[in-house]
Amino acid sequence: MIKVKVPELMKAKGCNATDLMRYANIAYGTASRLSKGEAEAISFEVLESLCKFFGVRVEDILEYVPE
Numbered sequence: 001m002i003k004v005k006v007p008e009l010m011k012a013k014g015c016n017a018t019d020l021m022r023y024a025n026i027a028y029g030t031a032s033r034l035s036k037g038e039a040e041a042i043s044f045e046v047l048e049s050l051c052k053f054f055g056v057r058v059e060d061i062l063e064y065v066p067e
Contacts (some may be wrong), residue, residue, distance in 0.1 A: 024053035
């Protein structure tokens with residue numbers, strides 16, 4: 001299973017889904033799903049935007065968790 005760690009990053013940065021949409025330049029629906037950790041897929045473009053916005057690497061956003 002791939003865990004999306006965006007909710008934790010958002011909490012640390014003190015932002016919400018609207019902030020994520022505006023400043024990471026992603027669609028609100030995507031920002032909303034990511035903010036809840038419910039994304040089932042993520043494009044490289046969105047992943048790159050998240051890395052830039054949070055100032056982190058890919059492995060800080062996604063984590064592989066064996067089931």
